[in-house]
């Protein structure tokens with residue numbers, strides 16, 4: 426997949442779509458620029474399913490809130506792995522394109538639809554949105570909007586709902602995490618992975634086993650009890666430390682990891698599938714191989730071995746299965762934990778809307794530690810000319826490439842971070 430993403434990024438240059446008769450936003454499109462006509466806004470648009478070249482920043486009509494909706498002036502949006510899968514059309518029942526991607530954002534309430542209670546214009550909020558989050562303005566039903574604490578930044582708030590609600594629901598609602606238990610989580614350095622690690626630390630004596638690319642280990646070692654490289658034989662490694670296995674397996678990989686996860690469960694342990702990263706179609710041949718590897722679960726075997734198998738999809742729970750009330754209760758508990766300073770979203774880096782391709786490339790390349798944020802008010806890092814690029818490359822090639830396993834300064838695997846076609850951005854804004 427990384428290769429696919431890199432190739433597509435080469436097609437990228439200036440991402441502001443020049444619509445007939447309209448000039449791009451001043452300075453490449455800083456978020457607070459009002460675009461001549463106040464009835465319009467900037468938004469990221471996915472023109473069709475496929476590579477990074479399907480993404481554009483363009484102008485769209487400003488949405489107005491319907492009955493029961495809030496209109497939010499967006500400050501920051503969360504970029505999730507799921508957004509890459511949407512871009513590729515690699516989801517069940519994909520919606521029609523063109524569409525505005527994005528499932529979560531933070532910002533300020535700008536208008537209230539009829540019958541909305543409990544919110545006022547000016548409230549600082551975070552929200553789930555059923556698509557359309559990557560825009561200057563969104564409208565979403567009040568059921569999916571939550572007030573944010575005063576000291577929570579908009580970036581943190583955009584990094585909060587998807588990762589922390591998913592982690593909380595899996596650990597406490599599905600698997601019933603309790604004192605002294607053990608948990609295995611993959612992609613431990615990612616958005617959900619770091620939320621899982623933090624929530625586990627709120628329960629006494631929980632052991633967390635995590636897999637992650639090795640270059641992330643130094644940064645996340647304090648949040649995970651035992652860390653393994655993502656390519657390690659983690660079944661053997663876990664059993665070497667805990668012969669009986671673990672109580673909870675959180676699997677976002679699928680493929681043959683399902684069988685491995687089930688084999689690691691202690692009696693009464695719970696395996697939860699919540700993603701299918703190894704089925705992401707970087708290679709169609711590998712894809713069918715991985716599907717073939719997915720464990721066929723035999724209920725009789727589960728009963729004999731005293732094992733629980735579960736699945737979890739937050740977006741289905743919210744948007745298809747009508748559980749917004751349950752999720753609101755979970756968000757309230759999570760805000761309580763945030764206020765007690767027991768959890769804090771890990772923000773990997775901030776990107777302008779116009780830098781969405783580079784941001785996606787960073788996840789493709791497994792470069793992120795924590796969450797990527799699209800900062801609507803951020804001005805894109807200027808593109809660097811070919812001459813400057815050559816100069817910079819020759820000066821820094823040795824330093825950029827001397828990192829372990831070819832890992833560059835910002836965590837990408839190929840020593841090519843910030844590349845975006847003819848133009849080349851120096852580096853993302855990284856917050857640690």
Ligand SMILES: NC(=O)c1ccc[n+]([C@@H]2O[C@H](COP(=O)([O-])OP(=O)(O)OC[C@H]3O[C@@H](n4cnc5c(N)ncnc54)[C@H](OP(=O)(O)O)[C@@H]3O)[C@@H](O)[C@H]2O)c1
Nearest residue numbers: 505506612615616617637638677699700702737738739791
């Ligand atoms: N079911 C739900 O409700 C729900 C909600 C949110 C997220 N999720 C799932 O949780 C998983 C993590 O999501 P996230 O948004 O927090 O992403 P993330 O973990 O922040 O980023 C992706 C990370 O996954 C690892 N990875 C594994 N296979 C990969 C591949 N084929 N390509 C690129 N990276 C790969 C990489 O870390 P390492 O190299 O360090 O392993 C990468 O940094 C995803 O599968 C997502 O779909 C599910």
